[in-house]
Amino acid sequence: VDGVIVSGSTSIDESMITGESIPVTKTIGDEVIGSTINKNGFIKFKTTKIGKDTMLSQIVKLVEDAQGAKAPVQRLADKISGIFVPVVLVIALITLVGTYLYTGEINNAVINAVSVLVIACPCALGLATPTAIMVGTGRGAEEGILIKSGEYLEIAHKMDTIILDKTGTITKGHPTVxxxxxxxxxxxxxxxxxxxxxxxxxxxxxxxxxxxxxxxxxxxxxxxxxxxxxxxxxxxxxxxxxxxxxxxxxxxxxxxxxxxxxxxxxxxxxxxxxxxxxxxxxxxxxxxxxxxxxxVKETSKEAIEELKNMGIDIYMITGDSEATAKTIGKEIGIENIIAEVLPKDKSSKVKELKEKGHIVGMVGDGINDAPALAESNIGFAIGTGTDIAMEASDITIINGDLLSIAKSIKLSHKTMRTIKQNLFWAFFYNSIGIPVAALGFLNPMIAGAAMAFSSVSVVTNSLRLRRIKL
Structure with missing residues (x-):
């Protein structure tokens, strides 16, 4: 339930909702929010909102709406296979008919047609994407970067804008002297x-x-x-x-x-x-x-500088005053400041940037960040934060270090480059082999061995991702 204080005063930890680690002093007439923690003092409050009308329920609804709106990524390999397979079947049929009409021997015609089908078998095309994605996500896990799905590994390298929540993301998330x-x-x-x-x-x-x-x-x-x-x-x-x-x-x-x-x-x-x-x-x-x-975390400034060097625009979003936010922004090298933002409005800011044509990444750790994480093209949750934030995100940074954001983008770049290499070699290999087989210069057994070698080369190329430096 949410409510309004009618007697007493206290300090309330609202970090679960607002993300701010410093407790807020509350007295008569002030609003209190369900799921926040009364640190000291005794209060009585009058209930004003219950169930689906509370702030926490509204945040959960925003997360659900944003997650439902995400579109799946169309894979390049599917597009190529969708064209390649019918074309190969037509070439095999033409080879069968053409060889028979030219030589009058059905056996040679069938062998040549089979050779075309074998050498053109799109196994390597089918392996090109999933093997690279599998190795890439495994490499990320070794660095403490948990990627929910291959599609987010594909999107990460396209990001041109990242929004960083302040508390618990840029900063440590707890007060210190x-x-x-x-x-x-x-x-x-x-x-x-x-x-x-x-x-x-x-x-x-x-x-x-x-x-x-x-x-x-x-x-x-x-x-x-x-x-x-x-x-x-x-x-x-x-x-x-x-x-x-x-x-x-x-x-x-x-x-x-x-x-x-x-x-x-x-x-x-x-x-x-x-x-x-x-x-x-x-x-x-x-x-x-x-x-x-x-x-501010020790590595925040270095991470922000590295992200800028990648050509990414960095924004800091916070509920702090404009003056306070600009002071912190100046310390860590962020010029784009979005200050005095209410928790429920963070997802709106993400949506605004997306509508301007940006591919937006959001980094946060609190319940209040969850709608924005779900709304963004790709959401990064800090592993030291709340379970709701991690559930709404696409990539979880276990160690909470912003340098891992840069690592995940590098991993995405290298994984996508490997996928394109795999697709090129698989497609090129098949394209060279098909006319050779159609002209009768390729035995089906040799075609089978060549096809297997093509698949092995794709898998081997993907495995190189295990040794990349992030």
């Missing part, structure tokens, strides 16, 4: 120790990020007395006989902690960068800022 700005007489270790000791009693994901960071850096915990959590604002407690506050600017204002213009500007700058500032103060003094953000 990024900056420590110290205004106190303490050193950074002591400031972090104070904040982490207080946050240890908190259940808030931002607090957990601070605690985890302190643990990694071997920061000692201090004794905390009279801990208190103030929903929507922060936490407070006594450390070394001093009252310590950790939270947002509302908590500081409530406790009459004054901030200078320089400090306020610093806080605003962090917010524009997409970081959440945790403000630390004692009762009478502002001590500093610890910022928490969903950090």
């Amino acid at each position: 990024v900056d420590i700005k110290n205004y106190s007489q303490y050193d950074n270790k002591k400031l972090l120790s104070i904040a982490a000791s207080l946050e240890k009693s908190s259940e808030h994901p931002l607090g957990e990020a601070v605690v985890e960071y302190a643990k990694k850096n071997n920061i000692e915990n201090l004794e905390v007395k009279e801990f208190n959590s103030i929903t929507g604002k922060g936490i407070e407690g006594i450390i070394d006989e001093k009252k310590i506050l950790v939270g947002n600017i509302s908590l500081l204002e409530e406790n009459n902690i004054k901030l200078s213009n320089e400090e306020i500007l610093e806080i605003e700058n962090y917010q524009v960068q997409g970081k959440t500032p945790l403000l630390i103060s004692s009762k009478n003094e502002f001590l500093g800022i610890i910022t928490v953000a969903d950090e």
Whole structure:
């Protein structure tokens, strides 16, 4: 069910729906969505939507509609075989009749006609595509790239546009400590120790990020007395006989902690960068800022640069503000930003680009990405994301590394090149052998051996894909 809060306030993890890892503060009058998680605080809400009217149900419907609209790929081998086989049958009949009329010997006529049929047997044509696809998908699996069907391996090399969801795709998908700005007489270790000791009693994901960071850096915990959590604002407690506050600017204002213009500007700058500032103060003094953000993955910038070098236009799509999105885009080298997008509208953005004639790939990891993944020409799901996203996608990247997107495109290019080589040699081989057989220069046994060799050469060529470097 979806609803509206009628009493209480809390922080809600909406990452399952919106993809954003930072919990959202909710109070009276705010909407709550079914399948999201109440992290701390007690609320009562009035149900406004049930069943098929809820946001989750709408997302599922969008996925089903988009999947039903996908058209199958017409295979090149089928087209060639559809023309080649009838032509060969006609040539064999002409050979039978022509040889009999010319020599008057039915035995020679039948042998020549059979030789034509044997040498022209389209086994190699039939093997050309499936063997390459089978080896290609297997090679992808070795790299942690799971491809649902051969048709998606065929489409991948045609992509000219890729849309990347921000949270969990470009970024790590969970908050971590990024900056420590110290205004106190303490050193950074002591400031972090104070904040982490207080946050240890908190259940808030931002607090957990601070605690985890302190643990990694071997920061000692201090004794905390009279801990208190103030929903929507922060936490407070006594450390070394001093009252310590950790939270947002509302908590500081409530406790009459004054901030200078320089400090306020610093806080605003962090917010524009997409970081959440945790403000630390004692009762009478502002001590500093610890910022928490969903950090960009180490390989994201390199992967985006590689995709650009392939001639692919990159878009980043996010629910963040325009300013925050542009800051992140600048950091990783993406100029095309689609910001302030509601979860249900992501698939519409994909559709817009498709209508302009682009072959669009979508990369995402959340429930909110599933309709866009299904709507795109080819959907890439991050394996560290939700099951619904993986179900809606065509290719799953198990390790969550964006470099694997580039690898899958390279694999598609090489697989399609192998298929075309197979088709060429199979067709060329048969085309040379048919007139030789029709003129009576080819024994059926030799024709059979040649036909088998043709099939073996196609399979061997496909197996070369196992050794390609991605």
